[in-house]
Amino acid sequence: MSLIVTGTIGIDSVYTPHGQAERVLGGSCTYFAAAASFYTPVRIVAAAGDDLPAPFLETIRHFKRIDTAGLEIRKGSKTFAWGGKYRDNMNGRDTLFTELGVLLETPPKVPANYVDSKYVFLANTHPAVQLGLLENFPKRKIAIADTMDLWISTARPELEKLLRRVDGLVLNYDEAELLTGKANTVAAARHILEMGPTFVVVKKGEHGCLIVHRDGMGALPAYPAEKVIDPTGAGDTFAGGMMGYLAQRCEQDAAADPRSIDLVRYSLAHGTIVASFNIESFSLDRLTRLSREQIDERYNEFARMVRVH
Amino acid sequence: MSLIVTGTIGIDSVYTPHGQAERVLGGSCTYFAAAASFYTPVRIVAAAGDDLPAPFLETIRHFKRIDTAGLEIRKGSKTFAWGGKYRDNMNGRDTLFTELGVLLETPPKVPANYVDSKYVFLANTHPAVQLGLLENFPKRKIAIADTMDLWISTARPELEKLLRRVDGLVLNYDEAELLTGKANTVAAARHILEMGPTFVVVKKGEHGCLIVHRDGMGALPAYPAEKVIDPTGAGDTFAGGMMGYLAQRCEQDAAADPRSIDLVRYSLAHGTIVASFNIESFSLDRLTRLSREQIDERYNEFARMVRVH
Numbered sequence: 001m002s003l004i005v006t007g008t009i010g011i012d013s014v015y016t017p018h019g020q021a022e023r024v025l026g027g028s029c030t031y032f033a034a035a036a037s038f039y040t041p042v043r044i045v046a047a048a049g050d051d052l053p054a055p056f057l058e059t060i061r062h063f064k065r066i067d068t069a070g071l072e073i074r075k076g077s078k079t080f081a082w083g084g085k086y087r088d089n090m091n092g093r094d095t096l097f098t099e100l101g102v103l104l105e106t107p108p109k110v111p112a113n114y115v116d117s118k119y120v121f122l123a124n125t126h127p128a129v130q131l132g133l134l135e136n137f138p139k140r141k142i143a144i145a146d147t148m149d150l151w152i153s154t155a156r157p158e159l160e161k162l163l164r165r166v167d168g169l170v171l172n173y174d175e176a177e178l179l180t181g182k183a184n185t186v187a188a189a190r191h192i193l194e195m196g197p198t199f200v201v202v203k204k205g206e207h208g209c210l211i212v213h214r215d216g217m218g219a220l221p222a223y224p225a226e227k228v229i230d231p232t233g234a235g236d237t238f239a240g241g242m243m244g245y246l247a248q249r250c251e252q253d254a255a256a257d258p259r260s261i262d263l264v265r266y267s268l269a270h271g272t273i274v275a276s277f278n279i280e281s282f283s284l285d286r287l288t289r290l291s292r293e294q295i296d297e298r299y300n301e302f303a304r305m306v307r308v309h
Numbered sequence: 310m311s312l313i314v315t316g317t318i319g320i321d322s323v324y325t326p327h328g329q330a331e332r333v334l335g336g337s338c339t340y341f342a343a344a345a346s347f348y349t350p351v352r353i354v355a356a357a358g359d360d361l362p363a364p365f366l367e368t369i370r371h372f373k374r375i376d377t378a379g380l381e382i383r384k385g386s387k388t389f390a391w392g393g394k395y396r397d398n399m400n401g402r403d404t405l406f407t408e409l410g411v412l413l414e415t416p417p418k419v420p421a422n423y424v425d426s427k428y429v430f431l432a433n434t435h436p437a438v439q440l441g442l443l444e445n446f447p448k449r450k451i452a453i454a455d456t457m458d459l460w461i462s463t464a465r466p467e468l469e470k471l472l473r474r475v476d477g478l479v480l481n482y483d484e485a486e487l488l489t490g491k492a493n494t495v496a497a498a499r500h501i502l503e504m505g506p507t508f509v510v511v512k513k514g515e516h517g518c519l520i521v522h523r524d525g526m527g528a529l530p531a532y533p534a535e536k537v538i539d540p541t542g543a544g545d546t547f548a549g550g551m552m553g554y555l556a557q558r559c560e561q562d563a564a565a566d567p568r569s570i571d572l573v574r575y576s577l578a579h580g581t582i583v584a585s586f587n588i589e590s591f592s593l594d595r596l597t598r599l600s601r602e603q604i605d606e607r608y609n610e611f612a613r614m615v616r617v618h
Contacts, residue, residue: 089492183398186535206494207516208530218614221517221528226495269617299617305527306615307571308578308608 003040003247004114005032005240006133007123008103009048009056009071013083014232014282016090021230021282025056027080028123028146031233034287035240035274037065038295039248042240043117045070045133047108049077049101062288070111077102090228091205110136119247119258121239122166124148127158134165141250142258144168144201146239152179164196167259170239173204185210186217198259201242201268203235209268211261218265223276223302230282234275237287241274241295242267273299312349312556313423314341314549315442316432317412318357318365318380322392323541323591325399330539330591334365336389337432337455340542343596344549344583346374347604348557351549352426354379354442356417358386358410371597379420386411399537400514419445428556428567430548431475433457436467443474450559451567453477453510455548461488473505476568479548482513494519495526507568510551510577512544518577520570527574532585532611539591543584546596550583550604551576582608 005028012026029046036042044066050073060066078101086093107129115136120143122130130145137143143166151159152175159179163169169192171179176188189200189212199213206228208221245267246258256263273295280286314337321335338355345351353375359382369375387410395402416438424445429452431439439454446452452475460468461484468488472478478501480488485497498509498521508522515537517530554576555567565572582604589595 184535184537186533190535204516207513208528210530210533212533216613217533219517219530219533220615220617221519221530224495224519224521224526224528226493226499228493265614266617303618304525305574306529306617308529308575308615309612 002116002118002251003036003243004043004045004117004119004137005029005036005121005123005243006045006108006130007032007125007236008080009046009052011052011079011081012232012283013081013096014230015085015096016230017086017088018229024283025059026082026232026283028236030060030284031236031278032121032123032240032243033060033066034063034284035237035278036244036247037063038274038290038292039241039244039270040251041065041067042244043067043070043114045108045110045114047072047074047077047102047105049073049079050075052079059284059288070108070114072108074102074105077105084232086231090231093231107132115139119243119250120144121243122146123236123239127151127155127162131158131162131165142167142246144170144239144243146170146235147175149175149178160195163192166197168199168201168264169197170201170203172235173202176200176202186212199261199264203238205231205234209272211264211268213261213264215261218261218268220265220268220272221306223272223298224305225276225279228279231279233278233284237278238271238275240271242271245270269302270299273302311425311427311560312345312552313352313354313426313428313446314338314345314430314432314552315354315417315439316341316434316545317389318355318361320361320388320390321541321592322390322405323539324394324405325539326395326397327538328591333592334368335391335541335592337545339369339593340545340587341430341432341549341552342369342375343372343593344546344587345553345556346372347583347599347601348550348553348579349560350374350376351553352376352379352423354417354419354423356381356383356386356411356414358382358388359384361388368593368597379417379423381417383411383414386414393541395540399540402540416441424448428552428559429453430552431455432545432548436460436464436471440467440471440474451476451555453479453548453552455479455544456484458484458487469504472501475506477508477510477573478506479510479512481544482511485509485511495521508570508573512547514540514543517581520573520577522570522573524570527570527577529574529577529581530615532581532607533614534585534588537588540588542587542593546587547580547584549580551580554579578611579608582611
């Protein structure tokens with residue numbers, strides 16, 4: 001067991017043209033770990049307040065391969081809460097409120113036995129916190145970070161330091177433009193490579209993703225989805241499926257390099273598929289009813305959809 | 310020789326953030342035929358006025374495999390002219406002017422020896438004109454039509470009649486929504502299938518394309534382009550590369566069905582690649598300097614970019 005994710009446990013309130021879900025389980029760590037657990041055991045490092053409803057913990061533990069030893073429930077603290085409303089076309093959303101709660105306190109502690117983690121995903125938070133967490137994993141084979149517009153605008157020096165320390169960066173296409181000032185996504189990603197990482201994964205939502213890697217490029221469409229109920233967690237389940245696949249694959253084959261362009265591209269396709277299930281329902285509802293067989297079946301369908309040789 | 314395209318010869322004036330090109334060669338038929346000619350001989354049916362500059366004719370004839378017997382130069386008529394300005398992100402454009410000229414006259418005549426054409430592309434024009442042209446090709450194996458918002462809004466009955474007669478429809482994602490009232494692209498394309506065609510190709514510009522076919526779906530990203538000088542003609546060169554490949558492939562293998570989902574998907578990848586060259590320069594400039602070897606090289610690179618098995 002050597003995949004680890006650091007991030008948030010959240011209480012989400014989501015409003016979409018198709019309906020709403022108030023105070024449901026969310027958070028980057030939750031979505032990532034649930035997605036990754038279809039591939040490999042996954043450790044989580046996150047903190048929540050003692051207001052976290054007991055059924056939420058049960059949902060997390062429903063995913064048997066999530067190791068919750070690194071999940072801190074802090075007495076008297078408030079769990080991170082977020083509310084968002086999706087626009088009519090589901091492509092944009094507005095944040096209604098953010099209650100940082102426990103995120104304003106000290107970062108969660110990394111359990112001592114997690115030190116041997118080899119595949120590290122730093123979900124979106126302040127890059128200084130990400131850097132501090134990264135220090136805990138000296139035996140890592142790969143570290144990938146997520147980031148967002150807020151940190152690009154307010155914590156650029158720390159983000160630049162982080163970029164010199166990670167192998168990969170995952171971000172949205174508009175964040176890539178914000179970070180580099182380049183409107184062309186390929187040009188923006190190339191610019192980010194110069195800042196340190198071996199590869200950059202640019203997420204484009206319903207339009208798929210692009211990878212710009214020191215050894216070349218890759219591009220994938222999203223799975224063509226007719227049923228999009230709630231896009232919340234799409235990015236985190238994408239990353240979870242991606243890292244889950246990478247960890248599983250490299251644990252099976254010690255010679256495999258998780259940073260190689262082929263493996264990363266395959267992993268993006270897995271992330272694409274897990275995310276395509278997640279958006280079919282609110283919160284983690286669809287993932288709790290998902291099987292690895294269903295993932296593999298859709299993966300094979302997707303592979304046919306993009307086959308050009 | 311059995312690929313044929315009906316469409317326009319145009320005089321374009323294009324303004325982009327990178328520069329401008331005034332009164333240069335354009336038109337759907339021109340772009341399509343130039344693109345297709347890298348794969349197979351192609352017949353054109355189009356009309357222009359005698360104001361068409363002589364160098365434009367030379368450029369068309371530069372593509373040796375374009376058969377210009379069906380190109381009418383009408384005395385005293387004016388060539389179709391269009392002016393457009395691209396917005397800063399190159400994803401949208403505004404029409405500055407349209408001078409229909411010869412397009413207001415009777416449609417071009419189809420030469421008698423073109424009656425044996427097997428692969429028919431009806432570039433964008435009034436659907437009643439497309440229907441009339443289609444009648445000329447009773448031996449066709451496949452007919453694909455392009456359309457646009459104008460006809461969806463103003464000539465729906467004729468467009469619906471056309472859709473019952475063609476094998477495939479090519480249109481932009483926003484046009485698919487306009488035609489069906491469905492914002493989800495997959496749902497919109499499925500709806501169009503019910504209107505008649507065997508498959509629908511939805512173009513998404515820099516985000517690639519989607520095919521919804523009676524036998525399944527396909528999805529491809531665009532080629533990740535860093536150098537986008539002028540997107541004019543991207544849709545027509547996409548269609549030209551697509552039909553050129555289909556015609557070439559089916560002429561080599563009489564058992565191949567040009568309407569099969571696999572062949573159509575391969576053809577979309579060829580269209581993607583030819584279009585990716587076209588946008589690197591104004592007018593047909595890049596295509597006049599392009600070789601089939603360059604197309605194949607980039608095709609192979611693209612195939613690696615989307616390979617997930």
